[in-house]
Amino acid sequence: MTTLASPTRPRSLLSRISTALYTRPWLLTGLLFLLPALYMGVIYLGSLVALMINSFYQLDDFSGKIVRDLSLKNYVALFQPANLSIILRTVSMAAAVTVMCALLAFPLAYYMARYASPRLKGLLYLGVLLPLWSSYIVRVYAWKLILAREGIVAWTANQIGAQWLLDGVLATPVIGGPSLSVSMLGMFIAFVYVWLPYMVLPIQAALEKVPKSYLEASADLGARPGETFRSVILPLSFPGVVAGSIFTFSLTLGDFIVPQVLGNSAFFIGQAVLAYQGTAGNLPLAAAMTVVPMVIMVLYLLAARKLGAFEAL
C-alpha cells in the first residue's frame, strides 16, 4: 500500500514568518502599530503632558529658577489685563481670518467641485497648493514688501489716485497703522493668504461628496437655487467648512511669524509664548499661555458639534 506524498516542501524562513503573521493577525497589527503608537504616546502626547504639568509650576522671581510646586498662579496671571488683551486680540484675528477664508474659499471650492472640467480642476488644485511649496516665512516677507510704504499696493493706490483711500484705511483705529506692512489689516491679509488653501481643500472635498441628484431633487420639489443652497448644499458641506475653520482658526491662534513681521508692538499669543519662554525665561507662564489656544479650540469644537457640524459626516 502506498501513501500519497504530503506536499511538504523545505520552507524558507520568510515563508515561516509570513505564515506565523498570517495566522496571528493581531501580531501583524501590533507590529505595524508599534512605531506610530510609540511616537504618538511617548513623544507627542508625552511632551504635551510635560507642557501641561509645567504650566502649573512657578518661576522664582529672585533666583530665576523654576519651583516645582503645583499651583494655579500662572492661570490667574493670564487674566491680567495685559494678557487678556493679547488673548482677545488673537482670538478676534483668528475669527476674522477664518470668516474671510470661508467666504473666499466657498465659491472657489464650489466652482471646483461642481463646474470645473477635470483639466481646469487639476490646474485649480495646483493653484491652491502651489504657494505651500515655498517657505511660509519667505511668503510672509514677500507680503511685507508688497504692503510696504514703497510697495506695489501703495504705488498702485498712488497711480490710480486712490491715495486718499489708503490713507483713510491706515488712519482707521485698530486696523490701521503707519503703513499696511505694520498694521492689523496687513496681518489679516497675510493670514488669509497663507491659510486659504487649508480652507479650500476640505470644503471642496465636502462639496464633491454632494451628488448632483440632490440639487436636482431639491429643484424638482420646487426650491429655487437660493433655497437649495440653504437647505441642501450648505448643511451637507458644513462639516467641510468646520474642518477648514479648525485649520485656519488654530493656525492663526498659534502663529508668531506674521505678527512679528507685519505687526506693531501689540502682542499675539504666539509672540507672548515666545517672549515669556525666551526673553523672560518664564517657562511655566509660557506653558500656561500655550494651553489657552487648546482650551479655545476645545470650546470651538464643542460649539461646532452643538451646531450639528458633524451630523452629516
Added chain:
Amino acid sequence: MSTPTYEYAVVFEQVTRAFGEVKAVDAVDLKIRAGEFFTMLGPSGSGKTTCLRMIAGFDRPTSGVVYLHGANVTNLPPYERDVNTVFQDYALFPHMTVGDNIAYGLKIRQVKKPERQRRVEEMLELVQLPGYAARKPSQLSGGQRQRVALARALINQPRVLLLDEPLGALDLKLRQQMQVELKSLQQRLGITFIFVTHDQEEALSMSDRIAVFNHGRVEQVGSPAEIYERPQTAFVATFVGTSNMIAGALARQLAGADRTYALRPEKIHLSEPGAASPPGSLAVDGVVFDVDYLGLFTRYRVRLDSGEELTVVQQNLLKSATDVAARDGERVRLHWQREHMLELQG
C-alpha cells in the same frame, strides 16, 4: 374657475438634445396622454432618460418644444414645473429625517407645520411606512427608501410623476411587488406616470403605452400587446422579447417577397418530420442542435436544411418534467401560421 384639461400631459415636438457631436435625443415627437401609465423603454444610452430630464427641466432641448398640459415649458426651470421625480438613486437628503424629506416640497411652498405633519402621515400611510417619520434615510432598506422617494414626490400632488428606473436597485421579488404597487397607485391617483426602464418585462407588465427608444429616436409607440405582437422594426422585435429574423432566400421562399420578417419563437410549432401542416401554415425541416430546458418551457435551436437557424420555444405541456419534445440531433418539422411572420420596416 377650473383649470383647463388637456388630452396630453406631455408633448414633444421635434425635440433634439445634442451633447457636442452626439445627439442623445434626435428629433423626437411624443404625445403622452393625461392619466396614463407611459413607459419609455430602451437600452442605456438610447435617450430615454434624457427625455425624462427634459420633462423635469433638468435638461433643455437643443432644439424643439416641450409642452406640459398645453403650456410651452421648454425653457422653464424645474422648480416652476408641475411635475415631480423619483430618482434612480432616490436622492433622499441624508441630513434630514424621513418626515423632513417628504415635507420638503410643502415647506418650500410654505404650507403650515400642522398641515405638513398631517400630510406626511397620510403619505407614509399610502406608501405603507407608518411611523417612520423620525428615521434617517440611512436607517432604511433600499425598498423603504424607494417608498420614501415616492412619498416625497407624491405629497406635492403633481399632475405628472416621473420615475427614472426606480426599481433598478431592488432585488427581483421586491421589484415585482413594487411593480404591482406602482401600477395600482397610479390607477388610484389617476395622475400621469412616466416611467423609464430598460427592462422590457417591467414595461410590458405595467404600462398603458410604451415608447421604445433606440439611438435617440422613438422606434415605436403603442400598447404592450401592440409592441409585442406587431413590432414595426427589427430593433423592437428583438429588444422586446426575442424574435427570429427571416430575410433573403428563406423570406422569398416562404413569403414570396424580398423583405425582413420577425417570427416569435413561441409561435413556431415543433413536430415530427413529415407531419402534416395545419391549413394556412408554412412548414420547414431541420435538425435540432441545442436544447435548453427552462422549467416553464424548453428552448430549441434548429438548423434548417436551407442553412438558417431558428429558435423555437415550446411550453412543457405534454411531456414529463425531465423529458423534452425533441433531442439534440433529431430531425424535426417546424410550422407556423403565415400571419405570424411580421413584416418589418426598412
